[in-house]
Amino acid sequence: MLMLLFLTLAGIIVDGEWKVYQRSTESIPAIRKLHLALQVEEKLIAERGVSNFLLQQDFSEDRAMHGKLAPVRAASDRSLRNLRQALQERPGPWLAPVMADLLLTEQRLAATRTDMDALAARPKEQRDPEAAAAAIAMIPSTLDTFAPVVAALSSIAIQVDQQFHDGVDSAQLATNLRNVAGQMVSTLTAPVVAQRPLTAQERYTFAKLSGQADQLYGVIEMQLRAYSHKPEFKTALQSIREGPLGDGLDLLTKLFVIGRSSGGYDLTPDQMIASYVPKMAAISRLRDLIVMDMIREAEQRNLKARYFLLATVGLATLALGVFFLLLRVIRRRVLRPILEATDLFVSLANERLITSIPAPRYDDEIGDMMRAIHVLKAHSQERICLGKEREEMIAQLRAASDTDFLTGLLNRRAFFAQGEQQFGIAQRYRRQLALILMDVDHFKAVNDQHGHLAGDQVLCKVAELSRRCRRKVDLLARYGGEEFLLLLPEIDLEQGRAVAEKLRVEIGACDFQLDDGVSLKISASFGVVAFEHDDALESLIVRADQALYKAKDGGRNRVMALPREPGQDAGGRGQDGEGWARADEPAKLSVVSIEK
Numbered sequence: 266m267l268m269l270l271f272l273t274l275a276g277i278i279v280d281g282e283w284k285v286y287q288r289s290t291e292s293i294p295a296i297r298k299l300h301l302a303l304q305v306e307e308k309l310i311a312e313r314g315v316s317n318f319l320l321q322q323d324f325s326e327d328r329a330m331h332g333k334l335a336p337v338r339a340a341s342d343r344s345l346r347n348l349r350q351a352l353q354e355r356p357g358p359w360l361a362p363v364m365a366d367l368l369l370t371e372q373r374l375a376a377t378r379t380d381m382d383a384l385a386a387r388p389k390e391q392r393d394p395e396a397a398a399a400a401i402a403m404i405p406s407t408l409d410t411f412a413p414v415v416a417a418l419s420s421i422a423i424q425v426d427q428q429f430h431d432g433v434d435s436a437q438l439a440t441n442l443r444n445v446a447g448q449m450v451s452t453l454t455a456p457v458v459a460q461r462p463l464t465a466q467e468r469y470t471f472a473k474l475s476g477q478a479d480q481l482y483g484v485i486e487m488q489l490r491a492y493s494h495k496p497e498f499k500t501a502l503q504s505i506r507e508g509p510l511g512d513g514l515d516l517l518t519k520l521f522v523i524g525r526s527s528g529g530y531d532l533t534p535d536q537m538i539a540s541y542v543p544k545m546a547a548i549s550r551l552r553d554l555i556v557m558d559m560i561r562e563a564e565q566r567n568l569k570a571r572y573f574l575l576a577t578v579g580l581a582t583l584a585l586g587v588f589f590l591l592l593r594v595i596r597r598r599v600l601r602p603i604l605e606a607t608d609l610f611v612s613l614a615n616e617r618l619i620t621s622i623p624a625p626r627y628d629d630e631i632g633d634m635m636r637a638i639h640v641l642k643a644h645s646q647e648r649i650c651l652g653k654e655r656e657e658m659i660a661q662l663r664a665a666s667d668t669d670f671l672t673g674l675l676n677r678r679a680f681f682a683q684g685e686q687q688f689g690i691a692q693r694y695r696r697q698l699a700l701i702l703m704d705v706d707h708f709k710a711v712n713d714q715h716g717h718l719a720g721d722q723v724l725c726k727v728a729e730l731s732r733r734c735r736r737k738v739d740l741l742a743r744y745g746g747e748e749f750l751l752l753l754p755e756i757d758l759e760q761g762r763a764v765a766e767k768l769r770v771e772i773g774a775c776d777f778q779l780d781d782g783v784s785l786k787i788s789a790s791f792g793v794v795a796f797e798h799d800d801a802l803e804s805l806i807v808r809a810d811q812a813l814y815k816a817k818d819g820g821r822n823r824v825m826a827l828p829r830e831p832g833q834d835a836g837g838r839g840q841d842g843e844g845w846a847r848a849d850e851p852a853k854l855s856v857v858s859i860e861k
């Protein structure tokens with residue numbers, strides 16, 4: 266967005282300078298075209314003067330007279346050609362109407378020349394005076410046709426650069442002055458040729474023209490005040506004052522005075538032309554001076570505009586470069602680190618500590634922030650480690666508090682905690698649940714004969730064998746000393762008995778290898794009960810204990826499965842052992858006892 270704004274601003278400035286440069290470039294050809302048009306005007310005025318002069322003479326047979334006409338016509342044609350060529354160089358929407366006026370001028374000029382040549386071919390006395398007057402009048406009308414071309418080119422030159430307003434006006438006024446001066450001498454040509462007094466019309470025209478000449482000069486002088494410091498302008502104005510409006514005008518005024526009375530002029534028409542016409546060149550020189558000065562000025566402006574344009578483009582490019590560099594630095598040193606920091610904060614918040622934190626590149630605020638994130642990450646890591654350690658410790662403590670330190674089985678506390686759950690399910694949903702209480706037989710003797718450590722080994726082995734016998738859902742615990750508990754969900758009394766029997770067989774079949782190389786054979790007794798309307802896990806254990814007692818009492822190494830008798834309450838060992846039998850005897854009761 267910032268970049269767009271900058272580019273727009275730079276574009277506007279460069280575009281402004283480009284327009285100034287373009288205008289100044291267009292200005293030079295526009296002034297040149299106007300100059301060529303003013304030259305056409307001058308040549309047409311000159312042709313008019315010579316034509317007028319010749320029509321007063323009898324030159325049907327005079328080759329020399331024809332020789333005077335040809336160069337002025339050629340000059341007119343050349344100037345028209347030059348203008349036409351220049352106009353086509355840089356065409357624009359203005360070209361079509363200007364070319365149309367130019368064509369009309371050329372057509373009128375050609376028609377005028379044809380008429381004039383037809384008249385001139387006859388001896389002077391045979392010429393129709395009206396036709397001669399009409400032919401003479403056609404040349405000014407050609408000038409009138411050409412006037413729009415000059416006006417159009419003047420306004421184009423001014424439009425391109427308003428600064429040239431005075432210069433364009435002055436050049437036009439100079440051409441007008443040249444025209445008026447030419448007309449003045451033309452007015453006197455006929456009377457001087459005929460050596461006759463001036464007609465009233467001629468007197469009026471001359472007086473009017475001489476007044477116009479004075480006025481035009483005055484205006485030109487005023488317009489050129491800005492150029493008064495330039496000596497060449499001073500000289501040019503002075504030569505007009507001294508030439509066509511000085512000696513020249515004095516001569517014409519003298520002839521005018523004679524023409525008002527006698528008409529006896531003391532000079533020939535040729536002498537008059539030769540004395541006056543060359544003086545008119547001073548006016549054309551002033552016009553050319555004005556035009557050349559405008560062109561010089563336009564060229565200087567064009568050069569200046571080019572320098573400005575180049576400087577603006579250069580500065581804009583430089584500024585753009587600096588701007589890009591600045592943006593890069595801001596992006597590198599501020600924006601990117603902030604985005605990185607945001608990602609890092611999010612990572613830290615989500616405890617994704619594997620995200621690496623870039624090392625701070627600079628010793629600035631962003632660097633401080635990166636260092637702070639490093640510290641934050643270290644703290645988070647520490648906190649998470651501590652948390653993990655704590656959880657592990659809790660787990661270890663929990664495991665330790667639930668586990669029997671010798672056998673690794675559940676201890677009595679954990680058995681009750683988890684067993685209550687199973688008992689609750691059985692009680693609530695009337696599910697089957699069996700409990701086996703196992704006691705190693707004559708274990709005291711093992712301790713006594715082989716030592717306490719050997720006793721521990723035996724207990725560990727019994728625990729291992731028990732582990733192999735149980736399912737995943739069964740709870741196996743060391744109840745205390747050499748007693749073990751096995752709680753079997755979804756198992757009835759008979760199935761429980763079978764499990765106990767299997768375990769009894771396995772223990773009996775096992776060789777208990779002691780560290781001292783002695784191999785022992787041991788047995789265990791089992792009390793088995795199943796859940797039957799018991800109101801607590803303890804009562805189930807009590808009943809299992811009773812069954813165990815009966816198994817011990819029955820001779821050990823046997824399984825006693827004891828169903829709950831109607832109305833039986835929890836009781837301890839020492840109750841009547843009635844109702845159990847040896848396994849090898851057919852069971853008389855529902856109690857089954859197996860002895861190896």
Ligand SMILES: Nc1nc2c(ncn2[C@@H]2O[C@H](COP(=O)(O)OP(=O)(O)OP(=O)(O)O)[C@@H](O)[C@H]2O)c(=O)[nH]1
Nearest residue numbers: 704705706707708709710712717718720721746747
């Ligand atoms: N090595 C060892 N001995 C233990 C441990 N806990 C209890 N005892 C011993 O186990 C013996 C249990 O003996 P008694 O209760 O008399 O029973 P018994 O010798 O197995 O005889 P019956 O149960 O009647 O077959 C005691 O001598 C206890 O000291 C233990 O963790 N390790």
